[in-house]
Amino acid sequence: MRPLLLAPALLLAAPLLAACTESTAPSSDAAAGDDVVTVSSTDDACEVSSTEVPSGKVTFEVTNDGSQVTEFYLLAGDGQAIKGEVENVGPEATRQLVLAVPPGDYVTACKPGMSGEGIRADFTVTDSGADLTPTGDDAELVDQAVTQYQAYVQDQSDQLLAGTKAFVKAYENGDDDQARALYPVARTHWERIETVAESFGDLDPKMDAREADLEAGQRWTGWHLMEKDLWPARADDYTALTPKQRRVYGDDLLANTDDLVGRIAKLELTVDQIANGSRGLLEEVATGKVTGEEEYWSRTDLYDFQANVDGARVAFEGVRPLLERNDPDLADQLDERFTALQKLLDQHRDAAAPKVDGQSGFVGYDQLSTSEVKQLADAVNALAEPLSRLTAAVLA
Structure with missing residues (x-):
C-alpha cells in the first residue's frame, strides 16, 4: 500500500478491501486440460513453475509468499506491453490470472512492494497447434x-x-x-x-x-x-x-x-x-x-x-x-x-x-x-x- 496518511474513515475501510483483491486459497476455476502455472512471489524472488507452456488457455496461480504486497505481470517479449496482470496480492494470498495466450516470447514479472521493473524472467509459449x-x-x-x-x-x-x-x-x-x-x-x-x-x-x-x-x-x-x-x-x-x-x-x-x-x-x-x-x-x-x-x-x-x-x-x-x-x-x-x-x-x-x-x-x-x-x-x-x-x- 502506498505510504499516504488516510483519514479515519478511510483507515476503517482498509481491512475491508483485502477481501476485494485477495483469496487465501488457489482458485478451482482452471478446467481439466488447461495449463496451470504456479507463481511464488517473495520479497526477493519470483519462482515460476514452468517457463514454457503450449499455446491456449493458461491459468497463472500467483501466491504471495513474501512480506510485501506484490503484483504479477505477463509482458510481451519487449518487456513493455502488458498482456495480463494481477495487482495488490497481499502476503499469504493467492490470486489467479487467466489468459488465452498465442505462441510467442513473453516476460514474467513479480513486483514485491509494487515498485520498480520487478523480478523478470523469459517465458515462452510454444505452438500447440490448437486454433485459438x-x-x-x-x-x-x-x-x-x-x-x-x-x-x-x-x-x-x-x-x-x-x-x-x-x-x-x-x-x-x-x-x-x-x-x-x-x-x-x-x-x-x-x-x-x-x-x-x-x-x-x-x-x-x-x-x-x-x-x-x-x-x-x-x-x-x-x-x-x-x-x-x-x-x-x-x-x-x-x-x-x-x-x-x-x-x-x-x-x-x-x-x-x-x-x-x-x-x-x-x-x-x-x-x-x-x-x-x-x-x-x-x-x-x-x-x-x-x-x-x-x-x-x-x-x-x-x-x-x-x-x-x-x-x-x-x-x-x-x-x-x-x-x-x-x-x-x-x-x-x-x-x-x-x-x-x-x-x-x-x-x-x-x-x-x-x-x-x-x-x-x-x-x-x-x-x-x-x-x-x-x-x-x-x-x-x-x-x-x-x-x-x-x-x-x-x-x-
Missing part, C-alpha cells in the same frame, strides 16, 4: 464484444484528448477555477479505460504517477503534479509552479495523451483482455479510490470511482452474451451487484459539482462519513468476488 480462433456462434459473439469495446476505448480516448486540451489551456493560462472544474471531467475518460492505458508501460508513469509512488530518481510529471499545484492546501511549504513550468508540464501531458490516442487506434484487443480489464478496473477502485489515495490533493476520488465502475460495466456487458451461454447465474449476479454499487454511488452526487456526460458530479471524498465509506467498500467487495470469475467463465 472462436468458431460458430462463439465467433460472432467474440467479434461483437471486441468490436464494441474497441470502439468504446477509442471514443473515450478521443474524449480524453479533447478534455485534456481544454484543461491544459486553462491551466497554462492561469485560470485555476476553470482548470479545477475541468480536471475531474477530463480524468473521467482516462479512468474509464485505465487498464488499457496502463498496458503501455512507458506512458502510464509519465501521465498518472502519484507523488507517493515515485521511485528514486524518477521525474514527476502528469495529472497529479498539476492536481497538487491546483489544490495545494494539504501540502507543507508548497511552492507554486511558475507560468513557464506550467507550460512545460501541461504541454508534456498533452503530448503524451496524443501519443496514447495514437497507440490505442492501433490496438487489437482480445476477449480475455476485455474480461480481465473489467476485473482490473474494479481493483483500481479498491486500491486507489475507496482508500482515497488516488486524488489525494483534490478529493475528487468519487469521479474516478464512478469512471472505473463505468468502464468495468461496459467491459462486462460486452462479454455478457458469451457469459450467459456458459454461466447465466454469474451474469445475473454481476448485474445485481453492479446495480447495488451504482445505487450507493448515486447517493453522493452533487448538483453543484462539475457534470460529466450531463450527469451531476460528486461531493468531495473527505465529505463522506465513516459508515458511508464502509458501505462503498462492502459493495466493492461484494462485486469483486464474482467479477474475479468472469474471464475463466467467458473462456470456458
